[in-house]
Amino acid sequence: MNKKLSHSELLAIVKSVPMLTPSANQLLQLTAQEDHDLADVVNLVKTDAKLTARVLKVVNSAAFGLLSNITSIDRAISYLGERIIVSIAIGDSAGKLFDKELAGYEATGGDLWRHDLRTAIAAREVASQSGADISPDLAFTAGLLHDIGKALISDYLLGTAPDAIQMIRSDESVDYLTAEVAMVGFDHTQAGYELAKIWQLPEALVEVIRYHHQPSQAGEANRALVYAVHLGDNIAMLSGFGTGADSMQYPLDPGYGNYLSLTPIDLENIILTVDSEFSKLQESLTANGEE
């Protein structure tokens, strides 16, 4: 049996995680605001020489197949768009967490980042196709960050996956969250929530991290966004990109219907788009990872 963590032990784990770089943090703040310009994004990126270099490296990577090199950061950002810039900044700033091998979930290295990227694309598609008033860019960022708590508790869950699955199969647990609590005292949304607060993420992102499996509990202001990520998460898991043993071990909240409209055909189209966008994006962002 694994040892349950106390709240102060959880906080100590969370506090041992490096802070986001100031530019990544400011980018998240800025892009969560309803009215913001790409020009503001450009100005922010310019304050960070390392990030600027990364962005230029990505835009000039083979994935985009540009005929001539882009050397101006303004052009690079307008070519790549806000979402890719945010992905680069997050990957740059917290890459260690995203690349962590989630052994506690019996997942392999890279699974978390791939799951997050697919969730991000799917949440963006849900946001833009569902007729709801949600920023697709924000849904994308929220998708990237939603499961960050798994990287925090995975080590403590080591060896628990078969028991967790068994608890769910025998109805002892309703879902993987309850199993996580039974094993280590906290679930990945609670752990992620603590980190989101320490990182001082915008409220909308904090709520997504905390409630993406229980969207009805999110505050009214952000509930539609949380539902979009909830669906994006499920779409990612359905298409075979989970993070190991917990894949599809969470109920779908049909209450999304009050906020988002989605037909079976819409869903199938989203699955298709996620598949093709994912390969493109992953290829371009790998230029980000290597030093």
Add this chain to the structure above:
Amino acid sequence: MGQLTLGVGEYGASNIIGEEVKTYALGSCIAVILLDPQTRTIGMAHIALPDSSINKNKAAEKPGYFADTAIPALLEEMARYGCHKKGKGMVVKLCGGANVMDTNDTFQIGKRNALAIKKILWAHDMGAVAEDLGGNFSRTVSVSVESGLVTLSSPGRPSWQL
């Protein structure tokens, strides 16, 4: 040992003894496995969606992606290995088609995939002799060309056979 690995929307066949035909992490996707005892050929398609009418371009580029285009494409591929063009005598096994917990109709992609595949097999006078479909877990499937044995695995569970 050789391995023929199929990604989402891909299909392929092998008659090389010692080789495995494998596909990873089927969520709502379904692996259609065709075993031809005559030629000892194993064919597999990793199908993602039930119907190609939603995107004809994608179907042209990746016929294995949709149930209605994948099965004819797989049969055609297997004919290159000397198998019967219409799949006569072949043994059919299906796995995958998972759904999320407590899902609603819209999200029953796994179930819609299974129905579509069975309808198309039916139209080809073929039927599955074994299936491991549904549930709410992801499956990795591997078929031995030599024995035709289908082995499944899923994180946190012991592996099993079909």
